[in-house]
Amino acid sequence: xxxxxxxxxxxxxxxxxxxxxxxxxxxxxxxxxxxxxxxxxxxxxxxxxxxxxxxxxxxxxxxxxxxxxxxxxxxxxxxxxxxxxxxxxxxxxxxxxxxxxxxxxxxxxxxxxxxxxxxxxxxxxxxxxxxxxxxxxxxxxxxxxxxxxxxxxxxxxxxxxxxxxxxxxxxxxxxxxxxxxxxxxxxxxxxxxxxxxxxxxxxxxxxxxxxxxxxxxxxxxxxxxxxxxxxxxxxxxxxxxxxxxxxxxxxxxxxxxxxxxxxxxxxxxxxxxxxxxxxxxxxxxxxxxxxxxxxxxx
Amino acid sequence: xxxxxxxxxxxxxxxxxxxxxxxxxxxxxxxxxxxxxxxxxxxxxxxxxxxxxxxxxxxxxxxxxxxxxxxxxxxxxxxxxxxxxxxxxxxxxxxxxxxxxxxxxxxxxxxxxxxxxxxxxxxxxxxxxxxxxxxxxxxxxxxxxxxxxxxxxxxxxxxxxxxxxxxxxxxxxxxxxxxxxxxxxxxxxxxxxxxxxxxxxxxxxxxxxxxxxxxxxxxxxxxxxxxxxxxxxxxxxxxxxxxxxxxxxxxxxxxxxxxxxxxxxxxxxxxxxxxxxxxxxxxxxxxxxxxxxxxxxx
Numbered sequence: 001x002x003x004x005x006x007x008x009x010x011x012x013x014x015x016x017x018x019x020x021x022x023x024x025x026x027x028x029x030x031x032x033x034x035x036x037x038x039x040x041x042x043x044x045x046x047x048x049x050x051x052x053x054x055x056x057x058x059x060x061x062x063x064x065x066x067x068x069x070x071x072x073x074x075x076x077x078x079x080x081x082x083x084x085x086x087x088x089x090x091x092x093x094x095x096x097x098x099x100x101x102x103x104x105x106x107x108x109x110x111x112x113x114x115x116x117x118x119x120x121x122x123x124x125x126x127x128x129x130x131x132x133x134x135x136x137x138x139x140x141x142x143x144x145x146x147x148x149x150x151x152x153x154x155x156x157x158x159x160x161x162x163x164x165x166x167x168x169x170x171x172x173x174x175x176x177x178x179x180x181x182x183x184x185x186x187x188x189x190x191x192x193x194x195x196x197x198x199x200x201x202x203x204x205x206x207x208x209x210x211x212x213x214x215x216x217x218x219x220x221x222x223x224x225x226x227x228x229x230x231x232x233x234x235x236x237x238x239x240x241x242x243x244x245x246x247x248x249x250x251x252x253x254x255x256x257x258x259x260x261x262x263x264x265x266x267x268x269x270x271x272x273x274x275x276x277x278x279x280x281x282x283x284x285x286x287x288x289x290x291x292x293x294x295x296x297x298x
Numbered sequence: 299x300x301x302x303x304x305x306x307x308x309x310x311x312x313x314x315x316x317x318x319x320x321x322x323x324x325x326x327x328x329x330x331x332x333x334x335x336x337x338x339x340x341x342x343x344x345x346x347x348x349x350x351x352x353x354x355x356x357x358x359x360x361x362x363x364x365x366x367x368x369x370x371x372x373x374x375x376x377x378x379x380x381x382x383x384x385x386x387x388x389x390x391x392x393x394x395x396x397x398x399x400x401x402x403x404x405x406x407x408x409x410x411x412x413x414x415x416x417x418x419x420x421x422x423x424x425x426x427x428x429x430x431x432x433x434x435x436x437x438x439x440x441x442x443x444x445x446x447x448x449x450x451x452x453x454x455x456x457x458x459x460x461x462x463x464x465x466x467x468x469x470x471x472x473x474x475x476x477x478x479x480x481x482x483x484x485x486x487x488x489x490x491x492x493x494x495x496x497x498x499x500x501x502x503x504x505x506x507x508x509x510x511x512x513x514x515x516x517x518x519x520x521x522x523x524x525x526x527x528x529x530x531x532x533x534x535x536x537x538x539x540x541x542x543x544x545x546x547x548x549x550x551x552x553x554x555x556x557x558x559x560x561x562x563x564x565x566x567x568x569x570x571x572x573x574x575x576x577x578x579x580x581x582x583x584x585x586x587x588x589x590x591x592x593x594x595x596x
Contacts, residue, residue, distance in 0.1 A: 108541055127543040133499065162460040164497035165524055165541040175499040199462035201431065201473040226463055230528050243406055243463040245425040 008295065009287050010035035010063035012220075012265035013042045016276040021046040023276055025058045031280040035061040037218075037263040038096060040089065048095045055097065062098035063261035064155065064218050065089065070106035071139035072132040072169060078109070082139060087146050094150040100217045101147070102155050102191055105136045107166040132169045137179055140188060148187045155217035156180060157191035160199075162232055173197055173206035180215055189217030192253055193265070195224055195236050198244045204252055211256020219253050220263045221246065221291055229268075236266045239286040250294035262291060306593065307585050308333035308361035310518075310563035311340045314574040319344040321574055323356045329578040333359040335516075335561040336394060338387065346393045353395065360396035361559035362453065362516050363387065369437035370404035370430040370467060380404075380437060385444050392448040398515045399445070400453050400489055403434045405464040430467045435477055438486060446485045453515035454478060455489035458497075460530055471495055471504035478513055487515030490551055491563070493522055493534050496542045502550055509554020517551050518561045519544065519589055527566075534564045537584040548592035560589060 011028040013021065013036065021042040028036050036055060043051045043065070055062055068089035073079050086103075093101040109126045126132070140154060147154050156176040159168035170176050173190060180188040190210050197203055210216045223242035229235040239246050264283045271279055309326040311319065311334065319340040326334050334353060341349045341363070353360055366387035371377050384401075391399040407424045424430070438452060445452050454474040457466035468474050471488060478486040488508050495501055508514045521540035527533040537544050562581045569577055 127541055128546070129497070129543065130502075130546070160460065161458060161497040162526065162530070165522060170499075171497050172499060199427070199459040199469050201468075201470060201476075204428075224463060228460065228526070228530055232460070232526055232530070243425055245427065248426070248428070 005288060005292050006032040006284055007034040008260070008262050009033045009284060009292075010037050010061075010261040010263040011280055011283065012037035012066070012263050013039050014066070015264055015266045015271060015283065016279050017272045019276040021051060022054055025054050025060060027277045027280040029058040029060055030277070031284050033060065033280070033284070035063040035261045035263075037064045037066060037265060038062055038098075039066050040092065043092060043096060048092055052096045061261065062096050063263050064100040064102050065093040065096060065098050066102040066265075067104045067157075068101050068154065069104040069168075071103075071136045072106035072109055074109055074126060074131075074135065079139070083142055086139075086143050090143070090147050090150050090152045093152045099151060099153055100155045100189070101152050102157050102218065104157055104159065105168050105170050106132075107164060107169060108132055129164065129169055133175075133179075136169060140179060140183065144183050144187050148184070153186055153189045153217050155189045155191050157193060158196055160196045172200055172202065173210060174202055177206065177209055177213065177215065180213075185214040189215040191218045191220060192216060193220035193222065194244045194246065194249055195220075195222040198224055198249060203249070207252040207256050211253075211258060214257075216253065216256060216258045216260070218263055219258055219260065220265050221287065222264065222266050234267050234269055236268050238266065238271070238282055239264070239290045246290040247294045250291050254295050254297050257297070262287065262295070303586060303590050304330040304582055305332040306558070306560050307331045307582060307590075308335050308359075308559040308561040309578055309581065310335035310364070310561050311337050312364070313562055313564045313569060313581065314577050315570045317574040319349060320352055323352050323358060325575045325578040327356040327358055328575070329582050331358065331578070331582070333361040333559045333561075335361045335364060335563060336396075337364050338390065341390060341394060346390055350394045359559065360394050361561050362398040362400050363391040363394060363396050364400040364563075365402050365455075366399050366452065367402040367466075368404035369401075369434045370407055372407055372424060372429075372433065376407070377437070381440055384437075384441050388441070388445050388448045388450045391450045397449060397451055398453045398487070399450050400455050400516065402455055402457065403466050403468050404430075405462060405467060406430055427462065427467055431477075434467060438477060438481065442481050442485050446482070451484055451487045451515050453487045453489050455491060456494055458494045470498055470500065471508060472500055475504065475507055475511065475513065478511075483512040487513040489516045489518060490514060491518035491520065492542045492544065492547055493518075493520040496522055496547060501547070505550040505554050509551075509556060512555075514551065514554060514556040514558070516558065516561055517556055518563050519585065520562065520564050532565050532567055534566050536564065536569070536580055537562070537588045544588040545592045548589050552593050552595045555595070560585065560593070
């Protein structure tokens, strides 16, 4: 099935975490994918300009750059650092050739932390989640002009509510759309990641709204497996292994008018231990079985 | 501080899991609590009539019986078994002297399972969460007349979305209120448990709605600790140890007009290993510090 019907499929480099950028691009291209989704660690290793060339030479698109965000800092230094880092991420997204910068907006600032990604074992500090969300809105307003100038969309990713304390105070699509609302649809959008949103009782309404507002920046497919891994961040599965209803959610996304790339991003120790070419093949098979048949607008 | 200002505080027997019913009631009464929340395992051990007598003789109320639910079975046998069990739970609630039966409505039926509490390691079966929610609505309609006759309210507990696959397809207060809407407020209500709802971006709106509809059946306080325990069900903490903003949420509940008991239900291996009298004292101190000062309507 190599190549057949995979033109919208994108391999996220985090799914083949141990591969270099070149290796990840190579296995995706050989398996017939249309695109790759890039994490910044791989881009930084290879360099921005070489990354763009490697992907282009393989005949692939960049579906998104992951990630900007961590916008909840409450100190002046933390805010300045977050804005600097996100402006660099916006520039990098444009330079590697994608319009979509995935934003993981950050959790509650831990005790004594200036913001930024969570530190293992950090104590609870600020508990005001309502104020943290307001700071995210303020930082989006700060960043939107730079994003618009660069032709890059800030793609807000609601994370599963189990990450609300330490990773993302955006927990639902409706909330992401409310935060995007003050901005043009090509400047602030939303990510629909099945792992994070499958449980949402408002999913049908929110996906339709996201489509009507033309804000769906990325559709990401990954399954919800049980039991949760000791680190729940590493608890994702190949589509078909867990509890997510891929046909139903894919039809919602298609009916909302989304016709962009479908990225597969899996964090899982077993997947990372598998040779990258095998992972690319398995993902392609699962996509062809559980997702692709439902991508046609009903 | 024994007894001072603790008249609305209720000790859930699950918090002192290794205590017998008599021991749990005794430590709650000695610490000055006004009530106890009962799990059915302790009631079954002691017997229904003796349970009512033990609590009454200690001068306490029963704030709730936990739990009915597991209503998502899709087979005739599974539905019949669920209805039988829930009618017994309704009768037991009335007999032990509470009007509130906490309902954990059940997750997706596992492969080959007739429904009921999750079995460790069960494979994914039915993935249609929308249909599972519709079956919950049907079962509530089946049970409502029996509950009304018994003077017992079915108190729908939204569980944190990380339990949506295996324990409760009700994940938000708004969704619980929508399911309650066809029924009188004294027949179907909702539980506000901080552990399960603290992350919800619609929390303020939903708590206010629950109050306006007079459906708040129980306010339960328990903290969200990180990192999650290997079994996330056992990841709760004493109020003040984690990320929950107790003053803010308690004020929402008070402003919504709730004037009932405040139950503390903690599942945590360290808490269970602590002598019950010490647990009761610690919970009372945390309640007095983080919760009670904010229970006055603002």
